[in-house]
Amino acid sequence: MSSSSTVDLSHHLSNEAKLRLPNPMKEIWRLARRKPNMVSLANGDPHSSLYPIKGLQFEVASLEEEDPVAAWRTAGPSAPSQILKSSRDDPCILPVQTAFQYTTGAGLVEAQQALTELANFYHNPPDHVVTLTLGNGDAVTKCFRLLGNPGDHFLADEFTFSALANAAVPQGIRWVPLKIDEGGLIPEELERTMADWNEERGPRPHVLYTVPCGQNPPGSTLTVERRKKIYELAQRFDLVIIEDDPYYFLQYTSPASSDGAEARALSPSFVSIDVDGRVLRVDSFSKIIAPGMRLGWITSSAFFHAHLVTYTDSATQHPHAFGQIFITELLGPAGWSVKGFDKWVRSLRNEYQRRRDLFLSLFEKEVGPTGLARAGTPEAGMFVWARINVERHPRFRRDTGAAGARTNCRQLMVELFEKCLDGGLVVMPASVFALTLDPKYNDAENPIEDRFNYFRLTFAGTEEAMREGLAILGLSLREFFEQK
Numbered sequence: 001m002s003s004s005s006t007v008d009l010s011h012h013l014s015n016e017a018k019l020r021l022p023n024p025m026k027e028i029w030r031l032a033r034r035k036p037n038m039v040s041l042a043n044g045d046p047h048s049s050l051y052p053i054k055g056l057q058f059e060v061a062s063l064e065e066e067d068p069v070a071a072w073r074t075a076g077p078s079a080p081s082q083i084l085k086s087s088r089d090d091p092c093i094l095p096v097q098t099a100f101q102y103t104t105g106a107g108l109v110e111a112q113q114a115l116t117e118l119a120n121f122y123h124n125p126p127d128h129v130v131t132l133t134l135g136n137g138d139a140v141t142k143c144f145r146l147l148g149n150p151g152d153h154f155l156a157d158e159f160t161f162s163a164l165a166n167a168a169v170p171q172g173i174r175w176v177p178l179k180i181d182e183g184g185l186i187p188e189e190l191e192r193t194m195a196d197w198n199e200e201r202g203p204r205p206h207v208l209y210t211v212p213c214g215q216n217p218p219g220s221t222l223t224v225e226r227r228k229k230i231y232e233l234a235q236r237f238d239l240v241i242i243e244d245d246p247y248y249f250l251q252y253t254s255p256a257s258s259d260g261a262e263a264r265a266l267s268p269s270f271v272s273i274d275v276d277g278r279v280l281r282v283d284s285f286s287k288i289i290a291p292g293m294r295l296g297w298i299t300s301s302a303f304f305h306a307h308l309v310t311y312t313d314s315a316t317q318h319p320h321a322f323g324q325i326f327i328t329e330l331l332g333p334a335g336w337s338v339k340g341f342d343k344w345v346r347s348l349r350n351e352y353q354r355r356r357d358l359f360l361s362l363f364e365k366e367v368g369p370t371g372l373a374r375a376g377t378p379e380a381g382m383f384v385w386a387r388i389n390v391e392r393h394p395r396f397r398r399d400t401g402a403a404g405a406r407t408n409c410r411q412l413m414v415e416l417f418e419k420c421l422d423g424g425l426v427v428m429p430a431s432v433f434a435l436t437l438d439p440k441y442n443d444a445e446n447p448i449e450d451r452f453n454y455f456r457l458t459f460a461g462t463e464e465a466m467r468e469g470l471a472i473l474g475l476s477l478r479e480f481f482e483q484k
C-alpha cells in the first residue's frame with residue numbers, strides 16, 4: 001500500500017473535520033521521534049521504568065491441528081496452546097516500554113505494520129493506509145463525523161445495523177433507505193435514488209454506508225457483480241463508501257456443497273477495487289477473535305487517514321496497548337503469522353458454517369411444517385432473516401386507499417414478538433433495524449412497516465439454544481396464527 005489517492009475528495013469532509021486542527025502537542029511529540037536519541041524535555045510521557053508491568057503473556061490456541069477451531073473447542077483444558085509474550089527485558093516485537101507509551105492516533109507503528117500486512121494479504125488495496133480503531137462501532141461513528149454535516153443525506157440498506165445508523169441521527173445526518181432483496185443492496189435502487197434526487201429535499205447523498213458480507217440483520221452478501229456496479233455508481237455520483245465488514249472472514253458455501261467442501265473464496269472487498277480513494281473499509285476483531293478485544297482497523301486513502309488521525313489525536317487517542325500487543329505478536333513470526341491467522345479464520349468459518357447448516361435443518365424441522373415462516377440462507381455472518389408469512393394470519397388486513405397499500409403487519413409482529421417472549425424466546429424484530437426516515441419522504445405506496453414481517457435470528461450461540469429456540473418459535477407461530 002503506498003500513500004496517495006488519485007481523486008480529490010476533500011469536498012466530502014464535514015465542517016467539523018475541516019475545523020479540527022492537528023493536536024499541536026502531538027506534532028511536537030512527533031518531532032521528538034524524528035531521529036534516534038533525541039533529548040526530549042517536551043512531553044509528559046511517564047517513563048517506562050515506572051510502569052508496574054514487567055511482561056504480558058497471552059495463551060492462545062495453537063494451530064498444529066488440521067482444524068484448529070474444532071480441536072480448540074472440543075479439547076477443553078488440554079487444548080494445545082501457545083504463548084504470546086511482550087516483555088520489558090526479553091526480545092519481542094512490541095516490548096512493554098514501547099507498547100505502553102503514548103503514540104499517534106494511527107496506533108503503534110508495529111501494530112499498524114502488522115495490520116497493513118493483513119490488509120494487503122486479503123485486499124491488496126491500491127494506495128491505502130491503515131488506522132487502528134476500537135472496533136467497528138468506533139470506526140464507523142468516526143467516519144460519520146468525518147463526512148457528515150447536519151442536514152446531509154447518507155444512503156444505506158433500509159434494514160441495517162441500527163446501533164450505528166442511530167449514532168448518525170443526532171449529528172443531523174438524514175438517512176435515505178435503499179430497498180434490498182435477498183442479495184442485499186440493489187444497485188438499480190441506488191442508481192434510481194441518485195438519478196431521481198429532488199434537490200428540494202436537500203443536499204444530494206454523498207455517503208453510502210454498507211455491510212457487504214452477512215449484512216446485519218438480513219444476512220445478505222453482495223455478489224461481485226453488484227459490488228462492481230455499486231462502485232461504478234459511487235464514481236458516477238461521487239459517493240464515499242463506508243464499507244463496514246465485520247463478517248468478511250465468515251463467508252460460507254451453499255448448504256448443498258458444504259460437506260467437506262473447501263471454504264469459498266472470499267468476495268473482493270470494495271477497498272480492493274477502490275482506485276479513487278473513496279472507500280473507507282472498516283474491519284474488526286470482534287467476530288473472529290472476541291468482541292471484548294475492542295480493536296479494529298480502517299483501511300482508507302492517506303487523505304482520510306490523516307483526518308482520522310487528527311480526530312483521534314484530540315479524542316480517544318490510539319487504542320490500548322493490550323490489544324495492540326496481542327495482535328502484533330499474534331500476527332508476528334513468534335505467533336500465528338498472517339498465514340496462521342488465515343488458517344484459524346478458515347477453520348472458524350467452517351465452524352460457523354456447520355452451525356448455520358444445523359440451524360437451517362432445525363428450522364426446517366421445527367418451523368418449516370407450519371408453513372408460517374421461511375428462513376433465508378445466509379452466505380456469510382451470523383444471522384438468519386426469517387420471513388413470517390404474516391398475510392396468513394386471520395386478522396391480517398390490507399387497506400387500499402388514497403395512501404396506497406397499507407397493512408397491519410407492524411401490529412401483528414408486535415403481538416408475535418410478545419407471544420415468543422411469553423414462550424421464553426427472545427428474537428430481534430425487523431422494526432429494530434428499520435432506518436428512521438423523514439416521514440415526508442416515506443414511500444406511501446410501499447411503506448417499510450409492511451416489510452416488518454421478519455425476525456433476525458442468530459446461529460452464533462449453542463446448539464441447545466438453537467434447538468430450544470426454534471422449537472418455541474414453531475409452537476408460538478402455530479398458536480399465534482390459530483388466534484382469531
Ligand SMILES: Cc1ncc(COP(=O)(O)O)c(C=O)c1O
Pocket residue numbers: 134135136137138161164211216244246283284285286291296
Ligand atoms: C454491521 C456491524 N457493524 C459494526 C458492529 C460492531 O462491531 P465492533 O464490535 O467491532 O464495534 C457490528 C456488531 O454486531 C455489526 O454487526
